[in-house]
Amino acid sequence: MxxxxxxxxxxxxxxxxxxxxxITLTLIFGCILFSAIGKSPTQALHVLLIAPLADSYNIGxxxxxxxxxxxxxxxxxxxxxxxxxxxxxEGQLLAGALGGSAVxxxxxxxxxxxxxxxxxxAGIISGMLWAAMPTFLKLKYNSNLILTTIMFxxxxxxxxxxxxxxxxxxxxxxxxxxSALFSDNTLLPVLFExxxxxLGIVFALISGVIGWFILSKTHLGFQIxxxxxxxxxxxxxxxxxKKLSWLVMLFAGALAGLxxxxxxTGPIGQLVPNxxxxxxxxxxxxxxxxxxxxxxxxxxAVFMAVLYMGGDxxxxxxGIPVAVVSMFQGVLLFFLLACDFFINNRLxxxxxxxx
Amino acid sequence: MDSDLIVQILFAAIKTGTPLLFIxxxxxxxxxxxxxNLGQEGMMLMxxxxxxxxxxxxxxxxxxxxxxMLMGALxxxxxxxxxxxxxxxxxxxxxxxxxxxxxxxxFIGSGVVGQTIQGFQPIAIPFLSDIPFLGRILFNHDxxxxxxxxxxxxxxxxxxxxxxxxxxxAVGENPHAANAIGIKVLRVRxxxxxxxxxxxxxxxxxxxxxxxxxxxxxxxxGRGWIALALVVFASWxxxxxxxxxxxxxxxxxxxxxxxxxxxSISPNLLAMLPYVATVIVMVIISADRFKEKLLAPRSLGKPxxxxxxx
Numbered sequence: 001m002x003x004x005x006x007x008x009x010x011x012x013x014x015x016x017x018x019x020x021x022x023i024t025l026t027l028i029f030g031c032i033l034f035s036a037i038g039k040s041p042t043q044a045l046h047v048l049l050i051a052p053l054a055d056s057y058n059i060g061x062x063x064x065x066x067x068x069x070x071x072x073x074x075x076x077x078x079x080x081x082x083x084x085x086x087x088x089x090e091g092q093l094l095a096g097a098l099g100g101s102a103v104x105x106x107x108x109x110x111x112x113x114x115x116x117x118x119x120x121x122a123g124i125i126s127g128m129l130w131a132a133m134p135t136f137l138k139l140k141y142n143s144n145l146i147l148t149t150i151m152f153x154x155x156x157x158x159x160x161x162x163x164x165x166x167x168x169x170x171x172x173x174x175x176x177x178x179s180a181l182f183s184d185n186t187l188l189p190v191l192f193e194x195x196x197x198x199l200g201i202v203f204a205l206i207s208g209v210i211g212w213f214i215l216s217k218t219h220l221g222f223q224i225x226x227x228x229x230x231x232x233x234x235x236x237x238x239x240x241x242k243k244l245s246w247l248v249m250l251f252a253g254a255l256a257g258l259x260x261x262x263x264x265t266g267p268i269g270q271l272v273p274n275x276x277x278x279x280x281x282x283x284x285x286x287x288x289x290x291x292x293x294x295x296x297x298x299x300x301a302v303f304m305a306v307l308y309m310g311g312d313x314x315x316x317x318x319g320i321p322v323a324v325v326s327m328f329q330g331v332l333l334f335f336l337l338a339c340d341f342f343i344n345n346r347l348x349x350x351x352x353x354x355x
Numbered sequence: 356m357d358s359d360l361i362v363q364i365l366f367a368a369i370k371t372g373t374p375l376l377f378i379x380x381x382x383x384x385x386x387x388x389x390x391x392n393l394g395q396e397g398m399m400l401m402x403x404x405x406x407x408x409x410x411x412x413x414x415x416x417x418x419x420x421x422x423x424m425l426m427g428a429l430x431x432x433x434x435x436x437x438x439x440x441x442x443x444x445x446x447x448x449x450x451x452x453x454x455x456x457x458x459x460x461x462f463i464g465s466g467v468v469g470q471t472i473q474g475f476q477p478i479a480i481p482f483l484s485d486i487p488f489l490g491r492i493l494f495n496h497d498x499x500x501x502x503x504x505x506x507x508x509x510x511x512x513x514x515x516x517x518x519x520x521x522x523x524x525a526v527g528e529n530p531h532a533a534n535a536i537g538i539k540v541l542r543v544r545x546x547x548x549x550x551x552x553x554x555x556x557x558x559x560x561x562x563x564x565x566x567x568x569x570x571x572x573x574x575x576x577g578r579g580w581i582a583l584a585l586v587v588f589a590s591w592x593x594x595x596x597x598x599x600x601x602x603x604x605x606x607x608x609x610x611x612x613x614x615x616x617x618x619s620i621s622p623n624l625l626a627m628l629p630y631v632a633t634v635i636v637m638v639i640i641s642a643d644r645f646k647e648k649l650l651a652p653r654s655l656g657k658p659x660x661x662x663x664x665x
Contacts, residue, residue: 144584158630334433
């Protein structure tokens with residue numbers, strides 16, 4: 001007979017195995033789904049997993065998608081560690097794209113070598129500002145951070161749409177809701193010829209390392225971990241919850257803002273209404289899949305980027321709606337949460353006779 | 356502004372507030388049992404697309420609503436199993452449900468984008484619709500709006516005056532005490548979550564069968580999230596949810612009001628209004644920490660594991 005038994009100690013093996021198990025189950029789910037709609041499951045697996053990494057161009061595109069996912073996920077990992085339920089990476093990313101683009105357009109005819117740094121800084125500050133508002137409302141007025149950050153996502157989206165229809169619209173763009181193309185002076189340099197891999201991806205990888213360093217090697221990171229694990233104990237130790245909340249939120253906002261401005265000054269090269277295909281929301285899943293660990297987030301972001309690529313390819317090659325990506329993301333998180341049950345529990349095979 | 360325009364605006368506020376009312380009624384029952392389901396948006400989108408597909412396929416809007424209810428219930432059961440049985444984090448599970456529902460609804464609805472159907476027609480209630488002013492605002496709607504009226508008053512009665520309401524509140528306030536007197540805590544929570552799913556389904560069906568009536572990806576535009584704020588706004592009281600839903604409905608159609616006043620503001624800026632209003636309302640309501648602690652169900656968001664009962 002199989003019984004569920006509580007473990008005396010959380011299993012550290014399951015903590016690592018659970019994301020891998022969840023990914024495997026999601027792929028099995030994908031095969032079943034694809035066969036259900038009359039597509040070959042092996043072809044589906046090929047398109048989702050192998051084709052995105054099959055040639056150097058696709059690998060480059062995978063990195064282009066990994067950049068914003070990773071930047072957002074590193075910040076979110078620290079937030080969730082500190083029990084700050086920031087769902088607002090999407091809005092912070094859009095705010096960064098908007099603020100950065102405004103500055104990039106200001107420098108459109110300039111040769112100044114400050115143009116790119118100023119543009120990136122504007123993106124970072126805009127993201128921080130967008131994170132600061134819900135943080136302030138939570139700490140000062142006790143409002144629910146989950147809901148305010150989500151509302152700020154929508155507000156950022158409409159603000160961006162308003163801007164590309166109004167003040168930031170290209171006057172020579174035939175009325176399309178897009179900004180003018182940025183000048184080369186404000187574009188992130190491309191690192192490898194014949195790919196779109198840009199400097200923003202280096203920022204993302206560095207952010208993962210910085211996040212890891214803060215969390216694992218500094219007293220601040222120690223405070224964040226204690227705060228998340230046992231809030232009363234953290235307060236007893238004299239750690240300031242307010243200070244930590246501000247720090248993790250501003251850090252996350254800065255990274256998400258950088259992700260946004262890196263998209264507009266990187267692969268896109270102008271401000272458009274659909275800057276992000278939901279990177280800020282997917283980053284929540286990346287953060288979880290990476291076990292709220294900044295280095296784990298790097299691996300998880302690679303997987304998520306492959307999934308995004310796979311979704312694009314499935315649409316092109318098999319005519320499957322691209323929405324399948326967001327469905328797989330939801331399923332992945334379901335499986336992850338279900339597998340996490342076995343961190344604290346186990347199946348015990350007992351002989352009925354001994355009962 | 357003439358009285359005709361005021362009638363039109365208030366009529367539209369009720370119509371716009373109705374999907375919020377449905378979904379928030381479901382969520383308040385769910386939260387009263389101590390379970391916070393952030394998957395509202397995903398369940399609502401699934402209700403919208405399945406309701407539309409069923410109505411499109413069968414030609415019957417009524418069957419569409421039934422299918423949407425069933426879908427909402429199914430979606431909520433994914434959440435219930437993970438959260439109630441496997442003790443998964445409620446916030447993460449709810450988010451997963453929303454992400455999943457957003458994707459799945461776009462996936463299965465991709466074939467019918469832009470198609471139109473014959474939705475519900477307005478039914479003027481005899482006598483009541485003849486009441487000057489109010490009759491035209493309240494009693495000239497489609498059948499789902501009347502259903503939302505009935506549901507609101509039924510729930511006010513059930514929550515406040517019946518044994519079922521008492522059990523629900525006991526489970527949400529103190530599950531251990533409820534368990535001790537023999538109430539099956541998890542069963543009550545399962546049912547409450549399922550009720551939330553059914554109402555989210557109806558709410559979605561209202562969007563795709565009455566309000567637009569068609570299916571567009573992401574057509575709920577954050578209403579599932581606004582409904583969560585609405586529950587806080589209503590201080591977890593059923594009656595106030597109705598008031599809140601119509602106020603939010605009014606905020607969503609402010610462009611009509613401003614046009615009536617002859618102002619011209621960019622529609623994209625006005626589109627922010629419901630979300631800005633939600634933030635402002637939450638700040639005002641939650642600022643009094645003591646009051647919120649007093650009003651929110653005490654075990655909200657906390658897992659209950661019957662195995663831990665000694």
